Amino acid sequence: MWDLIRTYRKYDPATKSSLEVLFLYPGVKAIALHRIAHMFYRAGIPFIPRAISEWSRFLTGIDIHPGARIGKNLIIDHGMGVVIGETAEVGDHCLIFHGVTLGGVDFSPVKRHPTLGNHVVVGAGAKILGNITIGDHARIGANSVVIKSVPEHCTATGIPAKVVNSKGVVPGEELKHDQID
Amino acid sequence: MWDLIRTYRKYDPATKSSLEVLFLYPGVKAIALHRIAHMFYRAGIPFIPRAISEWSRFLTGIDIHPGARIGKNLIIDHGMGVVIGETAEVGDHCLIFHGVTLGGVDFSPVKRHPTLGNHVVVGAGAKILGNITIGDHARIGANSVVIKSVPEHCTATGIPAKVVNSKGVVPGEELKHDQID
Amino acid sequence: MWDLIRTYRKYDPATKSSLEVLFLYPGVKAIALHRIAHMFYRAGIPFIPRAISEWSRFLTGIDIHPGARIGKNLIIDHGMGVVIGETAEVGDHCLIFHGVTLGGVDFSPVKRHPTLGNHVVVGAGAKILGNITIGDHARIGANSVVIKSVPEHCTATGIPAKVVNSKGVVPGEELKHDQID
Numbered sequence: 001m002w003d004l005i006r007t008y009r010k011y012d013p014a015t016k017s018s019l020e021v022l023f024l025y026p027g028v029k030a031i032a033l034h035r036i037a038h039m040f041y042r043a044g045i046p047f048i049p050r051a052i053s054e055w056s057r058f059l060t061g062i063d064i065h066p067g068a069r070i071g072k073n074l075i076i077d078h079g080m081g082v083v084i085g086e087t088a089e090v091g092d093h094c095l096i097f098h099g100v101t102l103g104g105v106d107f108s109p110v111k112r113h114p115t116l117g118n119h120v121v122v123g124a125g126a127k128i129l130g131n132i133t134i135g136d137h138a139r140i141g142a143n144s145v146v147i148k149s150v151p152e153h154c155t156a157t158g159i160p161a162k163v164v165n166s167k168g169v170v171p172g173e174e175l176k177h178d179q180i181d
Numbered sequence: 182m183w184d185l186i187r188t189y190r191k192y193d194p195a196t197k198s199s200l201e202v203l204f205l206y207p208g209v210k211a212i213a214l215h216r217i218a219h220m221f222y223r224a225g226i227p228f229i230p231r232a233i234s235e236w237s238r239f240l241t242g243i244d245i246h247p248g249a250r251i252g253k254n255l256i257i258d259h260g261m262g263v264v265i266g267e268t269a270e271v272g273d274h275c276l277i278f279h280g281v282t283l284g285g286v287d288f289s290p291v292k293r294h295p296t297l298g299n300h301v302v303v304g305a306g307a308k309i310l311g312n313i314t315i316g317d318h319a320r321i322g323a324n325s326v327v328i329k330s331v332p333e334h335c336t337a338t339g340i341p342a343k344v345v346n347s348k349g350v351v352p353g354e355e356l357k358h359d360q361i362d
Numbered sequence: 363m364w365d366l367i368r369t370y371r372k373y374d375p376a377t378k379s380s381l382e383v384l385f386l387y388p389g390v391k392a393i394a395l396h397r398i399a400h401m402f403y404r405a406g407i408p409f410i411p412r413a414i415s416e417w418s419r420f421l422t423g424i425d426i427h428p429g430a431r432i433g434k435n436l437i438i439d440h441g442m443g444v445v446i447g448e449t450a451e452v453g454d455h456c457l458i459f460h461g462v463t464l465g466g467v468d469f470s471p472v473k474r475h476p477t478l479g480n481h482v483v484v485g486a487g488a489k490i491l492g493n494i495t496i497g498d499h500a501r502i503g504a505n506s507v508v509i510k511s512v513p514e515h516c517t518a519t520g521i522p523a524k525v526v527n528s529k530g531v532v533p534g535e536e537l538k539h540d541q542i543d
């Protein structure tokens with residue numbers, strides 16, 4: 001947890017103290033509660049994990065299924081409306097903004113949600129759907145709908161999202177550091 | 182209500198018990214509270230219906246105007262950010278994901294919100310605006326903005342949403358069972 | 363505050379009383395709490411302003427940074443998922459729907475969020491990103507992603523948003539009074 005708080009302080013220079021991060025950032029609470037829910041989920045205990053995740057959703061507006069596998073130092077900024085599905089996987093050092101969904105498009109009992117690599121940035125309101133992979137250091141533009149895998153270091157934007165080279169630009173658009181505060 | 186709970190259990194195989202559905206699914210709470218608010222609304226009682234719907238919004242993140250007419254067995258999955266307007270109508274057996282709006286584009290005192298048929302599926306973040314009709318078994322893609330009626334069995338995606346035949350595919354996109362978990 | 367309540371009543375003819383507006387409209391609560399948080403923020407007091415804005419976010423689903431400068435009579439309709447950044451500025455008599463973000467694309471310590479003129483209308487789910495300007499009486503379509511300034515009296519829609527003359531129409535789309543209830 002201290003690692004995560006340090007990450008937040010580094011990410012957001014406006015942060016004044018670790019106490020502020022601990023008490024006032026919904027993303028920190030959501031991850032802490034998810035760690036507990038995920039532990040119960042893996043132990044095969046019924047009801048409790050989902051009860052924790054619903055409580056977390058009520059407190060933070062962030063809805064992470066207890067089954068989701070979340071890497072180190074994930075920052076969920078603002079967070080309201082984020083939904084992360086049961087079989088989703090998120091790598092280390094990712095940054096996800098409010099309104100993002102890591103969702104499914106069918107009900108296959110096996111893996112039906114996306115996998116994010118490390119250092120992935122997902123802009124506000126983007127929906128990533130199905131058992132696809134977002135490569136390391138990839139960026140997803142705000143409000144995009146991603147239904148195909150995105151390679152490493154690429155940027156994808158639009159509905160449906162199209163991949164552009166990390167050096168490239170979408171016509172009329174130049175994606176900068178991380179698409180939304 | 183038992184019918185609705187049965188529908189949820191059928192929809193989501195991960196559900197372990199009816200108690201889980203009753204206590205942990207925000208969509209179930211929102212519909213139950215809406216039924217009460219709508220009763221007061223039809224009786225012409227002031228303040229109370231809106232107070233119930235605001236309370237429901239606080240508890241669930243789902244904002245249904247007391248005037249909206251909701252059919253049988255509507256599933257609202259995840260639900261955070263859903264807004265359903267006063268003169269909206271939703272048929273039976275529909276499925277609506279989080280972030281969906283059934284909204285208006287003007288302030289005509291008469292019907293200004295959409296009508297959904299039966300078995301309609303609306304993907305996460307989609308906005309359906311104005312007094313238009315979405316036909317039975319139609320599907321709306323995630324983050325789409327729909328401002329024209331969509332015929333039965335068709336799929337519509339994009340901003341503004343374009344209709345594709347239910348057998349057809351959007352270039353680079355193949356819409357599957359129900360666009361998002 | 364009475365001015366704001368009057369504005370709501372004028373905006374929404376369905377409103378029955380000023381008490382209803384005061385107690386049941388999340389946008390009114392969010393603005394009232396923001397005025398207090400902004401006062402503490404300008405006084406340079408730590409922790410308290412962010413604690414107020416987080417409490418407001420929990421109550422209303424509306425996340426306004428204490429540093430944001432908000433003009434007179436801003437209506438935030440429905441409001442769930444709205445995010446307004448630290449250096450954002452909003453003019454007088456604007457109308458913002460749920461899911462709207464006034465966000466940033468980098469971490470420059472100076473102004474990194476948008477400026478809205480007067481009488482601007484922003485449709486549900488739209489993201490306005492970076493230190494750009496939205497002119498007086500401009501309209502932003504639902505779910506649009508705006509990364510370039512929009513002139514006065516113009517309408518912008520799409521991902522990325524393209525500007526159309528206020529008299530013009532997007533192909534297949536005719537934007538009316540204010541894009542969503």
